Amino acid sequence: MPSWNIPETQKSIGVFDSGIGGLTVVHALMQHLPQENITYFGDTARVPYGSKSEEVVREYAFEDTRFLLQQGVKIIVVACNTVSAVAIDDLKAHFDIPIIGMIEPGAAAACKASKNGRIGVIGTLATIGSESYPRKLKECKSSFEIFSTPCPLFVPLAEEGWRTHPASDLIAEEYLADLRKEQIDTLILGCTHYPILRDVIQKHVGPQVALIDSGEAAAIQVEQMLREKNLLNTSTAQPNYSFFVSDVPQKFKQLGELFLQKADLRVTKVHLQ
Amino acid sequence: MPSWNIPETQKSIGVFDSGIGGLTVVHALMQHLPQENITYFGDTARVPYGSKSEEVVREYAFEDTRFLLQQGVKIIVVACNTVSAVAIDDLKAHFDIPIIGMIEPGAAAACKASKNGRIGVIGTLATIGSESYPRKLKECKSSFEIFSTPCPLFVPLAEEGWRTHPASDLIAEEYLADLRKEQIDTLILGCTHYPILRDVIQKHVGPQVALIDSGEAAAIQVEQMLREKNLLNTSTAQPNYSFFVSDVPQKFKQLGELFLQKADLRVTKVHLQ
Numbered sequence A, B: 001m002p003s004w005n006i007p008e009t010q011k012s013i014g015v016f017d018s019g020i021g022g023l024t025v026v027h028a029l030m031q032h033l034p035q036e037n038i039t040y041f042g043d044t045a046r047v048p049y050g051s052k053s054e055e056v057v058r059e060y061a062f063e064d065t066r067f068l069l070q071q072g073v074k075i076i077v078v079a080c081n082t083v084s085a086v087a088i089d090d091l092k093a094h095f096d097i098p099i100i101g102m103i104e105p106g107a108a109a110a111c112k113a114s115k116n117g118r119i120g121v122i123g124t125l126a127t128i129g130s131e132s133y134p135r136k137l138k139e140c141k142s143s144f145e146i147f148s149t150p151c152p153l154f155v156p157l158a159e160e161g162w163r164t165h166p167a168s169d170l171i172a173e174e175y176l177a178d179l180r181k182e183q184i185d186t187l188i189l190g191c192t193h194y195p196i197l198r199d200v201i202q203k204h205v206g207p208q209v210a211l212i213d214s215g216e217a218a219a220i221q222v223e224q225m226l227r228e229k230n231l232l233n234t235s236t237a238q239p240n241y242s243f244f245v246s247d248v249p250q251k252f253k254q255l256g257e258l259f260l261q262k263a264d265l266r267v268t269k270v271h272l273q
Helices: A023-032 A054-070 A081-094 A103-113 A125-130 A132-140 A154-160 A166-181 A194-205 A214-228 A252-260 B023-032 B054-070 B081-094 B103-113 B125-130 B132-140 B154-160 B166-181 B194-205 B214-228 B252-260
Strands: A013-017 A038-042 A075-078 A118-123 A145-150 A186-190 A210-213 A241-245 A267-269 B013-017 B038-042 B075-078 B118-123 B145-150 B186-190 B210-213 B241-245 B267-269
Touching (some): A013 A054, A038 A054, A054 A075, A054 A081, A054 A125, A075 A081, A075 A214, A081 A118, A081 A125, A081 A132, A103 A132, A103 A186, A103 A214, A118 A125, A118 A166, A125 A145, A145 A166, A154 A166, A154 B154, A166 B166, A186 A194, A186 A214, A194 A210, A210 A214, B013 B023, B013 B054, B023 B038, B023 B214, B054 B081, B054 B125, B081 B103, B103 B132, B103 B186, B103 B210, B103 B214, B118 B125, B125 B145, B132 B145, B154 B166, B194 B210
Parallel strands (some): A013 A038, A038 A241, A118 A145, A186 A210, B038 B241, B118 B145, B241 B267
16 A cells, blocks of 8 residues: 655654763764754653663663654664663664764764874763673774773762852862773773763863764764665755654753753653553 | 561661762661661662752652562652752652651751851752742741752762862852851751862861751651651561662772761662563
């Protein structure tokens, strides 16, 4: 039986994250691909993922991906470093749709940026524990020296919006002093919350260190992949942005604006069955 | 048909929390009621609850309570201030078992402790937003003046174990300076994580302020309620402690020891259906 179909190119880019940190990736996608429709899912009822086990993160990632597939997206961006670190291969093996995570684009950008071959990586406990970034970086160049450290307090600090608070300074000093001593010239911000704290991070690793925002790097790869597959949206209509979440917490509006740099975020709450 | 039954008195005290903060309450129960068996459930796969909506917290609380009932407990202690603040009345109305939360015992203890009638309350966003503590305190004495403030960073600070870090000092100063100015003489620690940070909290509100640990206060009420209902365990056998969680995150062992002041915590991971 024939039925009406949306042209593939006009389908949305699907983006998911454990919560709203992934909105920094949406922001990058909006900048790089202003004509694309975007469908976002944030699992705000179970956030964060970064302190949980690989097994649980993998289970949640499959549920999140299935939800986006139901919305009829043309590509999926895993805008969560933790999921990208522990589940991207399983997702790619299981679902028949292009999937882009944060690790490979972030590692590729760092590979290009580093001159002295000494690269730092910061992220959640799960991301750092998985050693995904070091593995990808070594594939790029086996002589790289990589220094990783988890920064668990950066997520709640970003969510408090304490970009310039003295406590953020002290915490950044505690987490980053060792990386500074290792004389890295490149630092991967391996968590989508961290770009919010870019200034204080830059200050404590030193101005000579190139900060790699994996979300930015992923947005560029999404553009390349859509071009290769002839999936770029050529419509000149105003793009459509749909935001879905599993919970609407008290601070949602304020946080949404902080992360997306955009007011008036309208969202739909959904219930995972 | 007759069947074998465990005597009511020898059944466990059921305790649940969003994660492992509730282990501070288990610690208080072990001190006050050393002969009682305890069954704990921590929803570590969805922790934290304190930044989520009342609707989602209520849904999770029902699931957690049902799990403990399946284990055949004789009383339920809601060792989570957020659940106690937003869902305790619904739980009591719905389930036919004695249920003790954190709010009423904490408020009663503060009521007894305060001389000048100026009481501070700190907790998660959800607990403070619910205004449950002020309501209970006003029931006790309508002339009380109550000053509340959410302290979202105290939970991740406690989980980092930064009891004496300079950043904890700065954060405590930021959150507590206004309470100090209001000349409170009593402060309710309205989150089961906060007793871990007792020293830095005391320092920033001043040595004259009585700190009320709601978990401690609840343990005393549990003892009273079990006595009234003839449910105290009179067995002299070694008590049985069972710990169930919905996820076993990387830091679990380290955190369990920090919160329970006890090494060698053996836990069973369960899956909510």
